[in-house]
Amino acid sequence: MTVLKQNDPKSKKPSRGLSVGKLKSSHKTAKANTKSIVTGKKGGTVQVNAPKKVKAEEKVLLVETKQNWGGNAGSLEGKFDYITGLSSIVNKAMKGVDVQIFYTFANTIDIPDRYLAEILNTTARTLSNYKEQGKTLEPVKGEHLLKLIGLFKKGERIFSTLSEFQHWLSKPRMGSVKAPVELLVTPGGIDLVSQELDRIAYGYAF
Structure with missing residues (x-):
C-alpha cells in the first residue's frame, strides 16, 4: 500500500470553492458588468444607459408674468378704430388679419411677444414666420x-390707463x-372679462 506524505501535493484535496485568483477575476468581471450597466458599454449581460440630464424647456406661465407687464404701456386711443363690435371683428378676421397688428398691439400694451402669442395659443416663432x-x-x-x-x-376707457387695467x-x-x-386664452373667456368690465362701468362689480 502506498502511503502519501503530508507534504505531497498529491495528498491535498481539490478545493470546492473559488481560488483567490478566480475571486479576483470574478470581482473584476462584476465591476466591469457594473460599469456596463451605468455607462451602457458592451461587456455586461444587462445594458442600461445612464439617464441624460435634459434641460427642461422654459414654460411661459401667464400667472408668473402677470406682475411684470404693462408698466410702460402706452395708449390704444385712436388706434384700431375699425374695431367697433363683434360684426366688424368677424368681417375683418374672415378677410385675414395682418400679423403686424399683433406686433403693434404687443408694443402698445407693453407685453413681450411670446406672452401675447401664448394668450393666442400660438408661438412668437410661428408669428415671426407668418410675418416673413x-x-x-x-x-x-x-x-x-x-x-x-x-x-x-374698453379696459382703458374704464380704468383711464392701460397700466391700471x-x-x-x-x-x-x-x-x-x-x-x-x-x-x-379663449374668445369666450374674453367675453366673460368684457361682461365684468360692463358691471364695473355700471357699478355692479363684486
Missing part, C-alpha cells in the same frame, strides 16, 4: 386677437382663484 412669409392670421386666431384688442380698448387683470376677483388674465 407675408401670411395673414387664420380667421380663428385673427378673431381672437381683434377681440383682445377690443377688450383692452392690466393691473386689474392680474388680480383674482372676489370668490375666484383665477385672475382675469387667465381667461383671455
Whole structure:
C-alpha cells in the first residue's frame, strides 16, 4: 500500500470553492458588468444607459408674468378704430388679419411677444414666420386677437390707463382663484372679462 506524505501535493484535496485568483477575476468581471450597466458599454449581460440630464424647456406661465407687464404701456386711443363690435371683428378676421397688428398691439400694451402669442395659443416663432412669409392670421386666431384688442380698448376707457387695467387683470376677483388674465386664452373667456368690465362701468362689480 502506498502511503502519501503530508507534504505531497498529491495528498491535498481539490478545493470546492473559488481560488483567490478566480475571486479576483470574478470581482473584476462584476465591476466591469457594473460599469456596463451605468455607462451602457458592451461587456455586461444587462445594458442600461445612464439617464441624460435634459434641460427642461422654459414654460411661459401667464400667472408668473402677470406682475411684470404693462408698466410702460402706452395708449390704444385712436388706434384700431375699425374695431367697433363683434360684426366688424368677424368681417375683418374672415378677410385675414395682418400679423403686424399683433406686433403693434404687443408694443402698445407693453407685453413681450411670446406672452401675447401664448394668450393666442400660438408661438412668437410661428408669428415671426407668418410675418416673413407675408401670411395673414387664420380667421380663428385673427378673431381672437381683434377681440383682445377690443377688450383692452374698453379696459382703458374704464380704468383711464392701460397700466391700471392690466393691473386689474392680474388680480383674482372676489370668490375666484383665477385672475382675469387667465381667461383671455379663449374668445369666450374674453367675453366673460368684457361682461365684468360692463358691471364695473355700471357699478355692479363684486
